[in-house]
Amino acid sequence: MPTYSYECQSCQHVFDAFQYMSEDPLKDCPECKKEGSLKRLIGPGAGFIFKGEGFYITDYRSKSYKEKAKSESQSSSTSSDTKTSKTST
Numbered sequence: 001m002p003t004y005s006y007e008c009q010s011c012q013h014v015f016d017a018f019q020y021m022s023e024d025p026l027k028d029c030p031e032c033k034k035e036g037s038l039k040r041l042i043g044p045g046a047g048f049i050f051k052g053e054g055f056y057i058t059d060y061r062s063k064s065y066k067e068k069a070k071s072e073s074q075s076s077s078t079s080s081d082t083k084t085s086k087t088s089t
């Protein structure tokens, strides 16, 4: 499920919402309850999400690096690589 960032044009409240692609974009601000005040952020909002995901991947990779260094005979770290590449769409 993709994550969308919204910003309220009325109170500047910014939040992320999980929505299906087929769902209509949100319009009403959950903070100030003003109808039609939400604006969907595409550029900077998405960048923020990717940044967070990158942290997760690098953390995962460093962990597998350690495991690889610890036991070089085992090749179990390759399975975690396929898992992370799957989520990149």
Ligand SMILES: [Zn+2]
Pocket (backbone or CB within 6 Å): 008, 009, 010, 011, 012, 013, 029, 030, 031, 032, 033, 034, 037
């Ligand atoms: Zn608001």
